Amino acid sequence: MESLIWQEKLPQASIDFNSQRRVMDQLAHGRDLAVRLQTIFRREPAQPRSHGSVTMARDIVEKILKSFSDSIYMLGAVESSDVSGSEDGGYEDSGANKKKLKSAGSKNGRGCYKRRKESRTWTEVSSTVEDSYAWRKYGQKEIINTKFPRCYYRCTHKLDQGCKATKQVQRMEECHRLYRITYIGEHTCKRTSNLSPQMITDADPWEPHDSAKPQKITAIVEKLGYFKLGNAQSDVTDKILLPVSSKLDAELELEPEPTVACDYDFSSPVDPDDFMASFLHLDAGDFALDQVGNALL
DNA sequence: GTGATTTGACCGGG
DNA sequence: CCCGGTCAAATCAC
Numbered sequence: 001m002e003s004l005i006w007q008e009k010l011p012q013a014s015i016d017f018n019s020q021r022r023v024m025d026q027l028a029h030g031r032d033l034a035v036r037l038q039t040i041f042r043r044e045p046a047q048p049r050s051h052g053s054v055t056m057a058r059d060i061v062e063k064i065l066k067s068f069s070d071s072i073y074m075l076g077a078v079e080s081s082d083v084s085g086s087e088d089g090g091y092e093d094s095g096a097n098k099k100k101l102k103s104a105g106s107k108n109g110r111g112c113y114k115r116r117k118e119s120r121t122w123t124e125v126s127s128t129v130e131d132s133y134a135w136r137k138y139g140q141k142e143i144i145n146t147k148f149p150r151c152y153y154r155c156t157h158k159l160d161q162g163c164k165a166t167k168q169v170q171r172m173e174e175c176h177r178l179y180r181i182t183y184i185g186e187h188t189c190k191r192t193s194n195l196s197p198q199m200i201t202d203a204d205p206w207e208p209h210d211s212a213k214p215q216k217i218t219a220i221v222e223k224l225g226y227f228k229l230g231n232a233q234s235d236v237t238d239k240i241l242l243p244v245s246s247k248l249d250a251e252l253e254l255e256p257e258p259t260v261a262c263d264y265d266f267s268s269p270v271d272p273d274d275f276m277a278s279f280l281h282l283d284a285g286d287f288a289l290d291q292v293g294n295a296l297l
Numbered sequence: 298g299t300g301a302t303t304t305g306a307c308c309g310g311g
Numbered sequence: 312c313c314c315g316g317t318c319a320a321a322t323c324a325c
Contacts, residue, residue, distance in 0.1 A: 137302060139317060152316070156301095168316090 030064075033174065035125065037061045124181045129169050133187060147173050155189055163189035 038061045134156035142149050148171040155163040168182040 136300090140303075141315065144314070150315085
């Protein structure tokens with residue numbers, strides 16, 4: 001998949017932060033959808049009756065994706081251009097540099113924490129929040145204009161090994177069974193856990209046998225697969241696809257409703273055209289390739 | 298008892 | 312002042 005380095009710096013552009021942020025969000029959304037399309041086409045061999053159109057669609061999706069990625073790259077470069085570099089890419093605001101530091105231990109010993117401003121950051125979209133690292137949840141926030149809260153995790157070895165890695169997990173609105181995972185900072189810890197992904201999978205309690213919906217959704221996620229946005233960096237790129245984790249569902253108090261955006265029955269072999277029609281909320285018969293672009297933009 | 302999670306408070310950037 | 316990120320006391324789970 002294409003490489004996308006959000007932190008790379010380019011000359012400053014004249015666009016205010018909030019506008020840029022909104023544009024970035026929209027572009028990221030578009031890119032997510034394009035990635036999903038790309039994943040679908042890559043996984044499904046061309047079928048006789050749709051071979052030509054599917055091949056053409058693949059090319060179009062590639063171009064759409066490249067367009068989104070290039071745009072995000074340029075904006076992303078602007079985003080970070082006002083951040084002065086720090087040596088370790090981790091926390092800054094240390095001591096004397098702080099613009100304003102309230103008296104130590106302002107209240108109950110709080111108030112002197114340091115805020116992460118720059119570190120290596122990349123985003124992934126995955127069907128599971130699990131990866132090969134041990135994480136400890138330290139917060140959850142409702143984010144305005146988003147349907148689901150964002151969960152904050154830090155490396156379990158932050159205290160004993162000073163590992164600065166954190167991640168933020170947010171359920172995607174477009175497809176409730178997928179998570180947008182933002183990794184911030186890289187692990188400096190030695191991994192002591194040799195827990196395999198499959199062991200995690202086995203421990204996952206959310207595989208009811210009496211409910212068709214979760215099975216269907218799991219099948220969808222497996223079809224859609226695991227994909228990654230951003231620059232390949234961490235070990236988690238090597239992880240295998242896992243069944244959907246129920247943990248976040250419980251945390252978010254979600255009902256096991258099937259997502260609308262991904263409401264497609266994968267019980268039979270997938271026809272990309274049919275799936276696309278379903279994915280874009282079109283009647284199968286009305287589906288045409290140019291609608292893919294229209295729906296994405 | 299120990300470690301993980303929850304959750305309201307706090308802080309800083311915009 | 313708003314909002315997202317972090318802290319840490321309280322609570323939970325094992």
